[in-house]
Amino acid sequence: MSRALARRKRAEARFRLMGRAAIAFALLALVWVIGSVLVMGAGALTHHRVEVSAMELVDPALVSASDLGAQQRRSDFQDGTQSVLATARLDQYLKGRDVVLSAEQVATVERWREQGRISRGFNTTLFTRPDSRDAERAGLKTALFGSLIMLALAAALALPLGIATAVYLDSFAPRRGWGGRLTRALEVNINNLAAVPSIVFGLLGLAVFINLVGLARSIALVGGLVLALRMFPTIVIASRAALESVPPRITDGALCLGASPVQVVFGTKLPMAGPGILTGSILGLAQALGETAPLLLIGMIAFMTEAPAGLTDPATSLPVQVFLWSDGAETAWSERTAAAILVLLGLLLLINGAATALRARLDHRR
Amino acid sequence: MTNHSLEREPKFRCRSVSVHYGSFQALHDVDIDIMDRGVTALIGPSGCGKSTLLRVFNRMNDTIANARVTGSVTMDGQDILGGDIDPVSLRARVGMVFQTPVPFPKSIYDNVAYGPRLHGLARTRAELDAVVENSLRRAGLWDEVSDRLSMPGTGLSGGQQQRLVLARAIAVDPEVILMDEPASSLDPIATARLEALIEALKARYCIIIVTHSMAQAARISDRTAFLHQGRLIEYDATERLFTNPGDVRTQDYITGRFG
Numbered sequence: 041m042s043r044a045l046a047r048r049k050r051a052e053a054r055f056r057l058m059g060r061a062a063i064a065f066a067l068l069a070l071v072w073v074i075g076s077v078l079v080m081g082a083g084a085l086t087h088h089r090v091e092v093s094a095m096e097l098v099d100p101a102l103v104s105a106s107d108l109g110a111q112q113r114r115s116d117f118q119d120g121t122q123s124v125l126a127t128a129r130l131d132q133y134l135k136g137r138d139v140v141l142s143a144e145q146v147a148t149v150e151r152w153r154e155q156g157r158i159s160r161g162f163n164t165t166l167f168t169r170p171d172s173r174d175a176e177r178a179g180l181k182t183a184l185f186g187s188l189i190m191l192a193l194a195a196a197l198a199l200p201l202g203i204a205t206a207v208y209l210d211s212f213a214p215r216r217g218w219g220g221r222l223t224r225a226l227e228v229n230i231n232n233l234a235a236v237p238s239i240v241f242g243l244l245g246l247a248v249f250i251n252l253v254g255l256a257r258s259i260a261l262v263g264g265l266v267l268a269l270r271m272f273p274t275i276v277i278a279s280r281a282a283l284e285s286v287p288p289r290i291t292d293g294a295l296c297l298g299a300s301p302v303q304v305v306f307g308t309k310l311p312m313a314g315p316g317i318l319t320g321s322i323l324g325l326a327q328a329l330g331e332t333a334p335l336l337l338i339g340m341i342a343f344m345t346e347a348p349a350g351l352t353d354p355a356t357s358l359p360v361q362v363f364l365w366s367d368g369a370e371t372a373w374s375e376r377t378a379a380a381i382l383v384l385l386g387l388l389l390l391i392n393g394a395a396t397a398l399r400a401r402l403d404h405r406r
Numbered sequence: 407m408t409n410h411s412l413e414r415e416p417k418f419r420c421r422s423v424s425v426h427y428g429s430f431q432a433l434h435d436v437d438i439d440i441m442d443r444g445v446t447a448l449i450g451p452s453g454c455g456k457s458t459l460l461r462v463f464n465r466m467n468d469t470i471a472n473a474r475v476t477g478s479v480t481m482d483g484q485d486i487l488g489g490d491i492d493p494v495s496l497r498a499r500v501g502m503v504f505q506t507p508v509p510f511p512k513s514i515y516d517n518v519a520y521g522p523r524l525h526g527l528a529r530t531r532a533e534l535d536a537v538v539e540n541s542l543r544r545a546g547l548w549d550e551v552s553d554r555l556s557m558p559g560t561g562l563s564g565g566q567q568q569r570l571v572l573a574r575a576i577a578v579d580p581e582v583i584l585m586d587e588p589a590s591s592l593d594p595i596a597t598a599r600l601e602a603l604i605e606a607l608k609a610r611y612c613i614i615i616v617t618h619s620m621a622q623a624a625r626i627s628d629r630t631a632f633l634h635q636g637r638l639i640e641y642d643a644t645e646r647l648f649t650n651p652g653d654v655r656t657q658d659y660i661t662g663r664f665g
Contacts, residue, residue, distance in 0.1 A: 191551060216471060256425060289506065292504065293504070293508055296501060296502035297520060297578055298525060
């Protein structure tokens, strides 16, 4: 008896240890991933600028030529100098990265440094400028706008459709006979849809929206539609689970008071399932925000120097931007890739935080 | 033998009512008349079909996917099984209280006001207040909750919750109240309160109660029906059924030999 008890206790201790080990491993992996991205991306948050006088002839390898050009066209510059962006090359050199400059360039930089003409500041370009061929001038504006427009469109389409589908399947779809068979077939298919690789949705978007309907490639509208398709099954499944978790006793109680099925759904079931539906929907939204493959298939891989202003403008999204930048050979591009990932993660965190807060408020109100 | 007839015009008249759940037949050709303004108890061992019969009266079997009800059931002479009656309006006339009280996750006030709001029984806030107070009074709960109507209904004790759902049913002003083992999750004191309440309510309503407790059936009901394996074995005035059962199975059940 006591031996059996000791054995059971040992088994429990073992199990608990394994659980802790698993959590520790997961935490370690998370810290490692986020940590390396943070270390890489932090560099891109600051950038160097150089004070250049208007009449000075400057090596375009050191300061951004297009910035310089704009400066020199200007007739009324103040006290003869202007602050211009350092090139990614110079910036990386100043940050102590492994960049080889010619002896002449090094001498110039040392002179600037002595004269106090080099300053380091927050890299606003990264957030306010569209993409560029030059790393120092590349920003996330295109991708941020694109992601937000597409996400808004996808949510506006998939949320009402998905929740309505879930409500219908849960409360109104026929359960008997041929209608019931059709309902079950539908349910199975929607469940499978959620497991379909996302690239297939891109293929579908390409075949239907671009080839069949004739919409332009790589525009925000098509991206939003494809993301809506991607979100739809997730939202349906999450909403159904939330609706099913409403105790039947509650709905029976409402029915027994003479509530019609529609009143039961909208007055009792939906409010109670609300937090669950919300969480599921946010999950779908977050998933769509990180989606890359289907967007690549509908041509969102183009280099875009202008932020989309509307649904029919060509767009790109944050993850696609990450993908594009990760191709860059210079360390400045790796830095910016990591920074873009950080922005993406920050957005996800923001969305999830909003969902948690909203859920807590809804739960509290009940 | 089995006595189907009543002195007065019955509230419900069931003729050869059968209920199937898929291929399983839960009720076999039940003929029963239920009187108005009185308590009718349905007793019998587990799985005998008493809850199924209870759910015939407010068409709650409709909510079970593979349930099929056949036969004829009339309420005040009007057919309630056919397609020409709306189950929703029927359920407004036939209230129901379940085994475990499950208040809505709302305030006490909103729980009681749920039905009246649904059916537009009160036009003004004052009228609604009056309906809520009246229902809570009739359910014997008013004095305990009058100062915390805005508190969640789920925060009450089990006995209070059962009276809350009873008040919720009363608020719709039904003609019939169905009770499915309403005391099975209550302690003896709460049970006694509930029984006193049923005693008081029967002057106004037709009450049909399913119970596992023979003592409870004997205490509170005017007529008792004994069901066994989906058949109505015996139906008689409670006193007669308990003192002088006509069927040996009834005798065995009420003396505790099975069930």
